Amino acid sequence: MLEMIIAEFTPVQSAVAAPVAALRLCVAVVLGAVIGIEREWRRKAAGLRTHILVSVAACLFVILGLEISALDFGTAGEQRNDPLRMIEAVTAGVAFLAAGTIFTAKGEVKNVTTGASLWLAGAVGLGCGTGQELLAAMATVIVVAVLALLRLVERDEG
Numbered sequence: 001m002l003e004m005i006i007a008e009f010t011p012v013q014s015a016v017a018a019p020v021a022a023l024r025l026c027v028a029v030v031l032g033a034v035i036g037i038e039r040e041w042r043r044k045a046a047g048l049r050t051h052i053l054v055s056v057a058a059c060l061f062v063i064l065g066l067e068i069s070a071l072d073f074g075t076a077g078e079q080r081n082d083p084l085r086m087i088e089a090v091t092a093g094v095a096f097l098a099a100g101t102i103f104t105a106k107g108e109v110k111n112v113t114t115g116a117s118l119w120l121a122g123a124v125g126l127g128c129g130t131g132q133e134l135l136a137a138m139a140t141v142i143v144v145a146v147l148a149l150l151r152l153v154e155r156d157e158g
Helices: 002-008 018-041 048-070 083-101 112-129 133-157
Strands: 103-105 108-110
Touching (some): 018 048, 018 112, 018 133, 048 112, 112 133
Antiparallel strands (some): 103 108
């Protein structure tokens, strides 16, 4: 019995090495936080913690998908991997969360940007999970810059 428990926690060969997975998750935390801080600063319902959770969850889904794909489920000809299903699962979950932040009050739609920023945080996490941290960082910088620029433009018009 003890041998089984020890074997369960003994490191095995992994599709994504632990240091790489840790780096990807940490980058997802940081980049999700950058988006979340901007939303928090604007006092939106989905703020720092929500964006970090979505980004890290998306990253983790991808890493786990890579790990599952590396498991032996038969010969190479029998094994079928569909990485798009990982992305579909993340986007469906994020869409549910994003839709929950959007509501109508007195005929006015509220929190659409927050819903969209959640959607982006999910994509940032997916990017980190697939090892595309630079792409995820570029998207984060671009979106925060766009949000800041548009906020300035909207103030000048109002």
